[in-house]
Amino acid sequence: MSTKQKDERHTENVSAQPYFHQTAREIQSYGTVSHLVPLGLIEPVRLEMTEQLNLLLADTMTLRDLYKKSHWQVAGATFYQLHLLFDKHYGEQVELVDAIAERVQLLGGVSIAMAADVAETTRITRPPRGREEVPVQLSRLLDAHQVIILATRQLARRAMELGDDGSNDFLISEILRTNELQVWFLSEHLVKEPLVDVNEPSSGARAAK
Numbered sequence: 001m002s003t004k005q006k007d008e009r010h011t012e013n014v015s016a017q018p019y020f021h022q023t024a025r026e027i028q029s030y031g032t033v034s035h036l037v038p039l040g041l042i043e044p045v046r047l048e049m050t051e052q053l054n055l056l057l058a059d060t061m062t063l064r065d066l067y068k069k070s071h072w073q074v075a076g077a078t079f080y081q082l083h084l085l086f087d088k089h090y091g092e093q094v095e096l097v098d099a100i101a102e103r104v105q106l107l108g109g110v111s112i113a114m115a116a117d118v119a120e121t122t123r124i125t126r127p128p129r130g131r132e133e134v135p136v137q138l139s140r141l142l143d144a145h146q147v148i149i150l151a152t153r154q155l156a157r158r159a160m161e162l163g164d165d166g167s168n169d170f171l172i173s174e175i176l177r178t179n180e181l182q183v184w185f186l187s188e189h190l191v192k193e194p195l196v197d198v199n200e201p202s203s204g205a206r207a208a209k
């Protein structure tokens with residue numbers, strides 16, 4: 001290209017007009033990893049870890065959305081506290097989603113992102129669109145947590161075997177511990193505790209009547 005041509009081209013490009021509706025080929029396909037990443041982890045290891053982390057990401061995105069569904073649709077005497085608790089757990093899952101997705105990218109992979117792809121990938125059972133009773137909501141959330149917890153422990157052990165210590169630490173310290181804690185907070189709501197009258201009054205209480 002001559003200098004004159006270059007100058008003409010430059011003049012054409014100087015414009016405040018944004019370029020809309022641009023399309024092009026993907027720069028990296030889903031399910032692949034960059035060949036060279038200076039992490040001291042060979043490509044097959046990063047391929048396996050990103051594949052498994054993407055499954056965990058799909059499950060975590062599903063649990064995140066299950067929390068928002070529960071937050072909106074909850075009903076009954078415990079509405080207020082569960083409405084708030086579900087949103088708190090939702091917020092914590094949002095942070096995990098970002099951390100898992102960025103770990104996939106960091107390892108040279110491509111993180112799953114869109115709802116349709118997540119729906120096809122997750123191992124968590126799809127809930128109905130309608131509203132359900134509190135014990136059913138809680139059971140669904142607990143089942144979803146268990147899917148994630150089991151997969152996380154298994155993947156953490158695999159990461160250790162493969163020498164991916166960063167993933168191992170991340171899976172245990174962030175994913176596993178957050179999910180375990182949330183399971184405790186949910187489970188305690190499924191204990192049959194009377195609100196007003198004790199189930200079996202002690203002899204002292206009976207004598208006082």
Ligand SMILES: [Fe+2]
Binds near residue numbers: 071087
């Ligand atoms: Fe809200």
